[in-house]
Amino acid sequence: MSIAEAPKPPAVQKLEEYNSFDPDLMECPFQYWKQLREEAPVFQDPTTGMFLVSNYKMVCDVVRNPTLFSNKFGLALRNDDSPHQQKLREIASEGYEAVDTMLTADPPEHTRYRKLVNKAFSPKRVAEMDKDIERIVNEIIDGFIDKGEVELLSEFGQLLPLIVIAEQLGVPVSDRKKFRKWSDSFIAQLSMMADEDRQLQAQRDIVEFQHYFAEKLKEKAANPTDDIISDLTQVTLEDEGDPRGLNTAEQLSILQQLLVAGNETTAKSIVEGMYLLITHPDQMKAVYEDYELIPNMIEESLRMLTPTNNMYRVAMDDTELGGVKIPKGSMLMVKYGAANRDTDEFADGEEFDIRRKNARSHLAFGMGIHTCIGNSLARQEMKVAFRVLFDRTKNWRFVEGKNDFRHSPNVLLRGMEKLHLAFDKA
Ligand code: HEM
Known part of the structure; x- marks a missing residue:
């Protein structure tokens, strides 16, 4: 298929007539998002009953108010009593208790977890990982450069964050295949699109992941090394009078989040960035000529093709947003991807412009207390990835x-399934 024949959006219809699980809509949502922003920035979706929040300002209002809009959506998504959910719970009972730590916790628990994890995931540690990231990028490129072709997602984008985090979690090369399988299963579990068998398999994989890392955490607690996993076994808030560390279930939940939140997001971002550059050859040329443009190009591509399309919140009380009544207990979907194209915030928001002044105001990493804890690592990985790719290759097509x-x-995460590219050696 050529780019001209790429999937097309569904016909424009009334907002209430769209089916939000329509594959064509999920494929090409941009017209629908525009309609949402312009006609009903807070809209109760008839397919899911969720309240969709799509304009920039209102998304910010929601995510800045964690007291009213909670991140404890884990419970809300798990608490139905269908036979399938019971089967999932049975499998889960063979592993460790699911605890809500960062992404699915609210203050004050969230504050404590965030402080503890910040100690393990400090900017200093990320800065120290720079050389390792460059080595890993080069090793991955070595694997395909002589072919002159690459499937950018599986042969590059997915490998980079996976190997970086695997090294930080002490996973040996021989276990990387398993590690990849667990990462895929976490994503399948979140997608809301996996069939029941896949969900059951994903739950089995998660139990396997938990037992594997419970062992590793024990080893690292006894013999800490210089990495994130060792830090997670040692951190406390003793300086604030709280000597408790993290227990195994909490450590596992945090490790799980580092995998879920960090791998596929970064992988998709690299692929979407390259896609945008290839479809905007003048901007590709400009970046090749001036690497200083790389950081803003990355911000602009995160804005334009946001991997974390949507995120959930739960209303903790009856409230009103944009004139729409939202009853207590309702699920909201904050539409980061849609908000990132809001023309009130971003002039010509549907256009890709690597020189955009306020590209970095995008919401691809969220905002407020849940702002992505891995954002500096992701940004660092992407900067090194593009710089080294440009150094070693050219003429991408x-x-x-x-x-x-x-x-x-996938309802939450948006990104291409594959992208086959050809290039020349530089
Ligand atoms: C381009 C790559 C990435 C994108 C687009 C992204 C996006 C996001 C977003 C939007 C949130 C906020 C969720 C909310 O509003 O509730 C978030 C939170 C989070 N991210 Fe990332 N992320 C990326 C990379 C990473 C990496 C590399 C890691 C770690 C290895 C990571 C770990 C986390 C964690 C643990 C949270 C939860 C933080 C909290 O609730 O306090 N992310 N991410």
């Missing part, structure tokens, strides 16, 4: 006939 430009079916 789509491989004719191999791309359908389709996106993985």
